[in-house]
Amino acid sequence: MSDSERVCDLAEEQLLARIFPLLPATAATLVGPGDDAAVISAPDGRFVVSTDVLVQDRHFIRDWSTGYDVGWRAAVQNLADIAAMGARPTSLVVSLVLPRTEEVQWVLDLARGLAEACAPYGAGVVGGDLSSGDAIVVAVTVHGDLDGGDPVLRSGARPGDVVAHAGVLGRSAAGLDLLTDAEETAAHPELVAAYLRPDPPIGSGTRARLAGATAMLDVSDGLLRDGGRIARASGVVLDLDAPLRALQTDLAALAEAGRVLDVDPSRWVLTGGEDHGLLATFPPDAELPSEFRVIGRVVAATADRSPSVTVQGAAPEGDEGWDHFAGHGHPRD
Amino acid sequence: MSDSERVCDLAEEQLLARIFPLLPATAATLVGPGDDAAVISAPDGRFVVSTDVLVQDRHFIRDWSTGYDVGWRAAVQNLADIAAMGARPTSLVVSLVLPRTEEVQWVLDLARGLAEACAPYGAGVVGGDLSSGDAIVVAVTVHGDLDGGDPVLRSGARPGDVVAHAGVLGRSAAGLDLLTDAEETAAHPELVAAYLRPDPPIGSGTRARLAGATAMLDVSDGLLRDGGRIARASGVVLDLDAPLRALQTDLAALAEAGRVLDVDPSRWVLTGGEDHGLLATFPPDAELPSEFRVIGRVVAATADRSPSVTVQGAAPEGDEGWDHFAGHGHPRD
Known part of the structure; x- marks a missing residue:
């Protein structure tokens, strides 16, 4: 002491x-x-x-x-x-x-x-x-x-909408993995900082509403898991584009850390939480705020395709994110 | 398990x-x-x-x-x-x-x-x-x-106001002391219940405002300590009447438990917290809601008498209540 x-x-x-x-x-x-x-x-x-x-x-x-x-x-x-x-x-x-x-x-x-x-x-x-x-x-x-506007709920996504994201994906999860790996703690301080002090685009929430966002949430438990929440609340399927194309920037930022830790960066991008970026759906003709990148499309759920997230039309592999009590996918719970 | x-x-x-x-x-x-x-x-x-x-x-x-x-x-x-x-x-x-x-x-x-x-x-x-x-x-x-009304702050008490209280005083503290004393846990279940599930007059807050209350707080740390907060915020002295007269009902409810535990019930009534009754001041001509009992008067602070609580004009003896970190006066902190 x-x-x-x-x-x-x-x-x-x-x-x-x-x-x-x-x-x-x-x-x-x-x-x-x-x-x-x-x-x-x-x-x-x-x-x-x-x-x-x-x-x-x-x-x-x-x-x-x-x-x-x-x-x-x-x-x-x-x-x-x-x-x-x-x-x-x-x-x-x-x-x-x-x-x-x-x-x-x-x-x-x-x-x-x-x-x-x-x-x-x-x-x-x-x-x-x-x-x-x-x-x-x-x-x-x-x-x-709300400054007189309607709240953007999770339940408003409609088939035909685009799926878009503002902020970063996978950075916080990669930073946590670097910290957890005692030998690599000093590598990639920008990723460690993204875990310790995430800096999501808070102001983009209002801009998304003004641009006509039909559904929105912040990605706290991972893109797939949180996307699934919009899908189920709205009764639709969120079909994501190929990550190599749509999430190229995030994957590139994580490529070196992935090599160091022998992790596929797409796992961080798809399932990593706590970046708190905004995942939203917009009508196809909406003019998106510039910080939102289109990463997929909303399609109708069917008898064979229940409300969920798909990647290029197929169910994603592996886990979806993490759970506070089950500790699923999180090293410290 | x-x-x-x-x-x-x-x-x-x-x-x-x-x-x-x-x-x-x-x-x-x-x-x-x-x-x-x-x-x-x-x-x-x-x-x-x-x-x-x-x-x-x-x-x-x-x-x-x-x-x-x-x-x-x-x-x-x-x-x-x-x-x-x-x-x-x-x-x-x-x-x-x-x-x-x-x-x-x-x-x-x-x-x-x-x-x-x-x-x-x-x-x-x-x-x-x-x-x-x-x-x-x-x-x-x-x-x-607030339904269009002005909030009742701690800082509005004025010399000449009456000091009044709605709810009970000392019950929770007595219940805690009974629970703490292993031999007396079963005695006075109504006091133990007052500690476990206090039931303050929540609806009286609005009624006090409508009756013109000039200052108010809920008694969470004891009558003397919380009264001191109104006194300091308002720059006045809250002079309480003799407890044997003004707080007779509370003292009577605690008399038997006081004998059992060899505690002066006025200690519970003056310094016991967590009953969450409402302590308020009202202009002298206000018509008080019936659940408020007058327990004192507001008098001016002077060079010799700084903002504080007095009892019949004199500084009260002993401690004022309890503090979360110092643990002052509380057995479990």
């Missing part, structure tokens, strides 16, 4: 007083932190809300992730859920469970990571709760505004 | 499919659970939001609390924060961390506890997240609507 200042050296209110100044404000805040609750403007007459939790030794380990990384990732994976509805993030609240021996600096770094991930989108942290516990837990709830 | 069904026997989506039907809906839900985010109606053009977390072995222990109790308490302590703003709760989202070996039945009981605590107020559970972890964590975020 070093002499660093620990969480247990401060009263809860003292710790909060150190955290608050680091957190971003938002123009939507009518009453900010410090009262029983915050009051947030919702001029649209609706708000969009989602919650996501990060747990130490499940979603991150202390050896790999700094407090900044954990704060950044907690913010981004939540912001992406708001983007996936076609909404603009406005505000977050954060419940934080910390061991009493945690360094205060780690917590302040987490607050800075949260803040810097939110800042480009004008989203503020408007409230929170602290508790002690044996392991770090960061539970974030995020809110967004 | 029994043969009971465990969380790890199910995929996350299977577990969610078992939980969702138990959760209450709310009229405010425009898009419910199952998409990337929920969409909630906020006709007021604002929403009120707060978050609170319960951690196993900090806020509850498995030997004492059933899943139902934990769900109930997680809901209630959040609903009380909305009430304390003078708002009406509309919707909750829940992040749940569970050991993989947790019984599925325990989780379903938690969902039922959440649901039944919310039902009387029309609040729905509109989203959530599940993760595995070594200890149970229940992080709830709750939203409310």
Whole structure:
């Protein structure tokens, strides 16, 4: 144990007083932190809300992730859920469970990571709760505004729509595999960074809605698994183009890491999660925002072809992604 | 280990499919659970939001609390924060961390506890997240609507106002002390129940606002400590009447338990937390909702009398309540 200042050296209110100044404000805040609750403007007459939790030794380990990384990732994976509805993030609240021996600096770094991930989108942290516990837990709830538009659900994909994606695929999974392989941790820092601090196109959610997106989600559990969710919710088949053509950029970015780890990069691209890019469907005549690449087509489900994802008309091989409790396909759960 | 069904026997989506039907809906839900985010109606053009977390072995222990109790308490302590703003709760989202070996039945009981605590107020559970972890964590975020009114802050108390309280004081703390004392666990089941499943007057928050409350919060850390928060936020002194007169009902309800445990019941009433009653100040001419009892007066702070709580003009003796990290005054932290 070093002499660093620990969480247990401060009263809860003292710790909060150190955290608050680091957190971003938002123009939507009518009453900010410090009262029983915050009051947030919702001029649209609706708000969009989602919650996501990060747990130490499940979603991150202390050896790999700094407090900044954990704060950044907690913010981004939540912001992406708001983007996936076609909404603009406005505000977050954060419940934080910390061991009493945690360094205060780690917590302040987490607050800075949260803040810097939110800042480009004008989203503020408007409230929170602290508790002690044996392991770090960061539970974030995020809110967004639809600015008068209709939310983009998972259920609106129609045969004839194009399937498109904005952001990167497979980077986070490759970064995790590099970190897991003790000999290759230093290789490809850009992929390791993509795992530690994913940077999805949050602003593209609103642009996709304005361009007429019929269905959308953020890819948190892998392209095949999450594509399957749109397929089942919409009662359609998402038929992806040949990855070598449609996902060429992602495959190229992963080729060298694939050679190093003896992994087929298409596995990362098709099943790797946590990049939080936006997978959307658009009417065939829609003018797509430039960051969306067409990667397939929506076709009708039939008696022989249940709602699912296919690749060039065939069922994909292998697993689909990972599951929190079954731990399927994920090394640390 | 029994043969009971465990969380790890199910995929996350299977577990969610078992939980969702138990959760209450709310009229405010425009898009419910199952998409990337929920969409909630906020006709007021604002929403009120707060978050609170319960951690196993900090806020509850498995030997004492059933899943139902934990769900109930997680809901209630959040609903009380909305009430304390003078708002009406509309919707909750829940992040749940569970050991993989947790019984599925325990989780379903938690969902039922959440649901039944919310039902009387029309609040729905509109989203959530599940993760595995070594200890149970229940992080709830709750939203409310002000129905066009002004939020009741902690900072609005003015000299001349009356101090009033709705709900019970000291019951939860006495129940916890009974549970902690192995020989007296079976005594006073009504106090143990008040600890396990507090039932504060959530609906009184709106009524207090309509009656002109100038400041309000819910008593989660004890009357003296929480009263001090209103005092400091408002820059005033909250002078409480003699407890034997003003808090007679609460003291009487605790008298026998106090004898059994050799505790002065006024300690429970003045410093016991987690009853989540509403402490409010009202203008002297306000017509108080009948469930509010006047327990003191607001007086001006002076050079000799900084913003604080006094009892009959004097500083109270002893500790003020408890702190999550310092563990001050709480046996389990």
